[in-house]
Amino acid sequence: MTRFSRSLQLDSWLVRVVIPLAVLACVPFVLTASWLLNLAVLGLMYAVLASSWNLQAGYTGYISLCHAAFFGIGAYALALWAGPNTASLSGYGPFLLTIPIGLAVGAAAIPIGWVILRTRHVTFAIVTITLLFVVQTLAFNLTGLTGGSQGLAVANPPFSAASFEQPFYYAMLILLALCVVIFELVRRSRLGLSLTALREDEEKARGLGVPTQPLKIGAFAVSIAITAMAGGVWAYYLTFIMPQYAIDPLLMVGTALTAFLGGKGTLWGPAIGALIVVPAQQYFAFRLGASDLYLVSYAAIFLVVILLLPRGVVPSLGEWLRRRRSAAAVAVPVADRAATEPVGVTQ
Amino acid sequence: MHTFVQALILGVLTGGVYALMSTGQTLVFGVMRVVNVAQGMLVILSAYLSYTVHQKLGIDPFATIVIVMPAMFALGVLIQLAFIRPVKRNRTEAGFEQTLLIMFALAVGIEGIVDLTYTAEYRSITTSYANSSWTVAGYTFSVVRVLAFALAVALLAALWAVLSKTEFGRAVRATVQNPTSARLLGVDTERIGALGMGLGVSLAGASGAVFGLIYPFNANSSYDLVSRLLSIIVLGGLGSVIGAVVGSLTLGVAEAVVAAMISPVWAPFTFLVVLIVVLLVRPQGLFGTVERGAL
Amino acid sequence: MSDLRHLLDVQDLNRSFGGVQAVSDCSIAVAPHTITGLIGPNGSGKTTAFNIITGYLAASSGEVCFDGTHYARPDPRRMYKAGLTRTFQQARVFPELTALENLVVAAKRDWKALFGPRATAADQRQAMNMLAEFSLSEHAAKKAAQLSYGQRKLLEFAAALMGDPKLVMLDEPTAGVNPVMIATMERHIRDRHERGVTFLIVEHDMNFVMRVCDPIIVLDRGTPIVSGTPGEVQADPRVLEAYLGD
Numbered sequence: 035m036t037r038f039s040r041s042l043q044l045d046s047w048l049v050r051v052v053i054p055l056a057v058l059a060c061v062p063f064v065l066t067a068s069w070l071l072n073l074a075v076l077g078l079m080y081a082v083l084a085s086s087w088n089l090q091a092g093y094t095g096y097i098s099l100c101h102a103a104f105f106g107i108g109a110y111a112l113a114l115w116a117g118p119n120t121a122s123l124s125g126y127g128p129f130l131l132t133i134p135i136g137l138a139v140g141a142a143a144i145p146i147g148w149v150i151l152r153t154r155h156v157t158f159a160i161v162t163i164t165l166l167f168v169v170q171t172l173a174f175n176l177t178g179l180t181g182g183s184q185g186l187a188v189a190n191p192p193f194s195a196a197s198f199e200q201p202f203y204y205a206m207l208i209l210l211a212l213c214v215v216i217f218e219l220v221r222r223s224r225l226g227l228s229l230t231a232l233r234e235d236e237e238k239a240r241g242l243g244v245p246t247q248p249l250k251i252g253a254f255a256v257s258i259a260i261t262a263m264a265g266g267v268w269a270y271y272l273t274f275i276m277p278q279y280a281i282d283p284l285l286m287v288g289t290a291l292t293a294f295l296g297g298k299g300t301l302w303g304p305a306i307g308a309l310i311v312v313p314a315q316q317y318f319a320f321r322l323g324a325s326d327l328y329l330v331s332y333a334a335i336f337l338v339v340i341l342l343l344p345r346g347v348v349p350s351l352g353e354w355l356r357r358r359r360s361a362a363a364v365a366v367p368v369a370d371r372a373a374t375e376p377v378g379v380t381q
Numbered sequence: 382m383h384t385f386v387q388a389l390i391l392g393v394l395t396g397g398v399y400a401l402m403s404t405g406q407t408l409v410f411g412v413m414r415v416v417n418v419a420q421g422m423l424v425i426l427s428a429y430l431s432y433t434v435h436q437k438l439g440i441d442p443f444a445t446i447v448i449v450m451p452a453m454f455a456l457g458v459l460i461q462l463a464f465i466r467p468v469k470r471n472r473t474e475a476g477f478e479q480t481l482l483i484m485f486a487l488a489v490g491i492e493g494i495v496d497l498t499y500t501a502e503y504r505s506i507t508t509s510y511a512n513s514s515w516t517v518a519g520y521t522f523s524v525v526r527v528l529a530f531a532l533a534v535a536l537l538a539a540l541w542a543v544l545s546k547t548e549f550g551r552a553v554r555a556t557v558q559n560p561t562s563a564r565l566l567g568v569d570t571e572r573i574g575a576l577g578m579g580l581g582v583s584l585a586g587a588s589g590a591v592f593g594l595i596y597p598f599n600a601n602s603s604y605d606l607v608s609r610l611l612s613i614i615v616l617g618g619l620g621s622v623i624g625a626v627v628g629s630l631t632l633g634v635a636e637a638v639v640a641a642m643i644s645p646v647w648a649p650f651t652f653l654v655v656l657i658v659v660l661l662v663r664p665q666g667l668f669g670t671v672e673r674g675a676l
Numbered sequence: 677m678s679d680l681r682h683l684l685d686v687q688d689l690n691r692s693f694g695g696v697q698a699v700s701d702c703s704i705a706v707a708p709h710t711i712t713g714l715i716g717p718n719g720s721g722k723t724t725a726f727n728i729i730t731g732y733l734a735a736s737s738g739e740v741c742f743d744g745t746h747y748a749r750p751d752p753r754r755m756y757k758a759g760l761t762r763t764f765q766q767a768r769v770f771p772e773l774t775a776l777e778n779l780v781v782a783a784k785r786d787w788k789a790l791f792g793p794r795a796t797a798a799d800q801r802q803a804m805n806m807l808a809e810f811s812l813s814e815h816a817a818k819k820a821a822q823l824s825y826g827q828r829k830l831l832e833f834a835a836a837l838m839g840d841p842k843l844v845m846l847d848e849p850t851a852g853v854n855p856v857m858i859a860t861m862e863r864h865i866r867d868r869h870e871r872g873v874t875f876l877i878v879e880h881d882m883n884f885v886m887r888v889c890d891p892i893i894v895l896d897r898g899t900p901i902v903s904g905t906p907g908e909v910q911a912d913p914r915v916l917e918a919y920l921g922d
Binding site: 221222223224225226227228230231234235237238239240241242243244245246248 | 730731732751752753755756757761762764768770771772773777780781782784785787789790791792793794795835836838839
């Protein structure tokens, strides 16, 4: 058995994927209070958003700030398709609708990705920001379609008040499972190897035959598709959507924060980030009301986190544990590596 | 034809104001490789500051620049010192993403502060001449816009003089071209970064006063603005001051012409169309350089 | 007109950077089964030419012809598939991947393999063989970031060979390494050369170049000035002038 396959044994599907998901599936039976379960749904939603965002940002290293736009598109798509009347299939129809919505939005993301992923990281980020704001403006302006600033009503979920949140919790959990499974599948395949190489040194990867463009576009499309599905579920949960909340820069900041905080590029990092961010968010909203003081403190927290924990909780924790276990230093720090490079090497 | 030329005039005048905002932004990128997505919000903040000074002291909005610009310069330096410098010092590869998100968060934070202080009510800086215009050869020139354009020209000319004639300007240009080489040549790139940021934000400060005169604004107005500014600097080429000016004029004219000849409803999407075309045809922008392997 | 006897035929490359002409009417030809050297003083355009040929930089004019195919605008991936790879001066490897994985990712596989395992048994075998050839076997499971500079240079060289290239372009393979490593590099280059690989090497180490390369092309200010055997190049006064003059 080579060292390579031995390391895979330690992180098996059971430990990495099945058990955590099983634990999460038990939550609705523990947190039975409605407000707690609501918090859990929200927390899971952020976990989904951050995890699907992570599929692109973590694997390709390209920071997209337009995901919130596609979240909104998914929300509006569901609102329009499911209609404002009673939900079909005893309330489960809209959940199923998110599947074709996800597929359609994902397919639409391919040509979009083809255009915008021709650029380097910085320009890409800029273009995605622009896309976010344009889509928001469209949502406000295309009143015939979206109802403009009046908003749009979504089908009414017929679930009982006692267990209203449960179906939504499980819907979000399924989406999270999707993210996690995809992440693992990719990690264990040559796809993961190629994507990591792409992220580390895109040019070099290209020069060694890695198909960088299709990989970037693929990651973007998958990530967007799942985000759109989450938007659909959210629309159904809220039963009424408005442009400034469906396509919300704050949500985008929150998504990125969650992923960063937990650890971009790790399997459960984004979900763990959500575990921290959402309760904190709710606490601030509760204490400071829906006023802009909440906005300010949110931004302040974000800034503090980004400055203090640049790599996020999971990687920092992992490294701390590793350092405690091994006697001698294992990794050559980046600074040392730079020192061993010869003088006079031009960049 | 008359409509077209009128739109052209309007476009150029508007482009001048955009130029003031976007040069600041592209300068910040060039000097520190930071995408200042907060530039739009900083313009709005300056608009509010100008509004307040105008209200309290009764001086002409254009004169408020004397107070607002230095204040914004200080803010820019402060932001760089407090948020950007620590991140850049760490020199992790996540540096670019961090600064982008930091500026995004700052924009959100400033929006919150502004909304708290001034409420969501739309404000407008009004003067006696706010609605008057001159008529030359049958074409109308709004007084405010002409003055704004003149201000933009004056400030950009001053900027050009600083960049090309002073030692500071040379240091800035060296840092923009190649930070490593600049450092090797003895340029204190950290200080240049802070000063460059201050400069970029002070230009936003100048344009804020002008913006407030032309458009009614509230805390939400930054989103529209940010999209435009970002498209301009992508069109012009990240880091290129000339590019920002040319891009601003181009987009200003394009938007005005579309509004006049096709429909005002579609005008805001002109910049998106232009952006897509740029990405397809020349991703590095008009004056941008394709940096090998660099961000 | 491109010469069919040449593996790599570059015609009239031109490229400037903000007013500085990096390469100017630069034509380089590399015959198959040679170890061709590319030398010249600093700023003579060697790395620029490298970057253009391998597709990392666009030329303003000129053409690259590799193995009989013309490329108006080379692209690193297309060149890789055609059998051309390169190394970098700074020894670029993928730091977070293990040494083994650095090689596995460089192997020529079709797109369907992307959905297969991260490293198949065949991949591992091929990579381990390559690591053994370069005496890096013990580092197989180590992250490339943990390797020394010299080891990373070897790893990068090994990765460039994984796809069975026809031409390997080495950018200063001996820069920053000790004499023992230089000898090792030389040994590997000669060994692979005997097995059919053509090399184009940019170098500053004159001893190395004169010893290993034949023919040698000399660039000065973006243009080739001399091309010939080591003896011819050493005897040509223009070469000395290029290095000492100006």
